[in-house]
Amino acid sequence: MIIKEKFDLSLNHIGIVIDKNSQNSFRENFLFDNIQGVHILFKFSEHFDCFIEYLTNEGRAKNYKLGFNHLCYNVKNFDQLDEIHRFIIQNDLGIRLTLPEKSISEHCNYVSFYQLKIFNIIEFNIIKSSD
Numbered sequence: 001m002i003i004k005e006k007f008d009l010s011l012n013h014i015g016i017v018i019d020k021n022s023q024n025s026f027r028e029n030f031l032f033d034n035i036q037g038v039h040i041l042f043k044f045s046e047h048f049d050c051f052i053e054y055l056t057n058e059g060r061a062k063n064y065k066l067g068f069n070h071l072c073y074n075v076k077n078f079d080q081l082d083e084i085h086r087f088i089i090q091n092d093l094g095i096r097l098t099l100p101e102k103s104i105s106e107h108c109n110y111v112s113f114y115q116l117k118i119f120n121i122i123e124f125n126i127i128k129s130s131d
Contacts, residue, residue: 001071001118001119001122002093003073003084003087003088003093003116003122004073006087007075007080007083007084007087009073009074009075010073010074011050011071011072011073011074012050012051012072012073012074012107012108012123012125013042013050013051013052013053013071013072013107013108014045014048014050014051014052014053014068014070014071014072015053015055015068015069015070015071015072015121015123016052016053016054016055016067016068016069017055017056017057017061017064017065017066017067017068017069018054018055018056018057018066019056019057019066020039020056020057020058023039023041023054023056026041026054028041028043029041030054030056031104031105032104033055033059033103033104033105034104035101035102035104036055036059036060036061037058037059037060037061038055038056038057038058038059038060038061039055039056039058040053040054040055040056040104040105041053041054042054042105042107051107053072053105053107055069069120069121070113070120070121070122070123071119071122071123072108072111072122072123072124072125073122073123073124073125074124074125074127075124075125075126075127076126076127076128077126077127077128077129078100078110078126078129080126081100081112081124081126084124088114088116092117093116093117093118094114094115094116094117094118094122095114095115096112096113096114097112097113097114097115097121098111098112098113099112100112100126103125108125109125109126109127109128109129110125110126110129111123111124111125111126112124112126
């Protein structure tokens with residue numbers, strides 16, 4: 001993906017939508033994200049060498065198809081996110097879906113979602129709130 005290479009971003013996690021009722025088949029407990037209205041669980045995948053975020057199809061995700069949903073990339077700070085935002089808008093690559101919001105997960109800090117024309121949904125995890 002052009003944004004990943006241009007801004008030298010590392011993968012934080014892969015987002016997978018699961019049926020709300022299937023969370024019972026996991027041994028771990030899901031957290032409820034009040035902002036998104038979904039239950040989430042992060043599990044590390046040796047195969048992908050990153051975390052997999054399982055999110056239930058409810059709240060914001062109630063109309064999402066089951067299966068792969070998004071990639072999340074780490075960005076250094078809000079300034080880098082602003083650069084990425086300008087690049088996306090100036091090159092007509094997509095739109096921002098959410099302003100940065102504090103994540104309830106220990107795996108993310110502040111996150112912002114974008115709908116890209118060439119890839120679908122990308123999440124950016126802002127590692128540092130300020131310098």
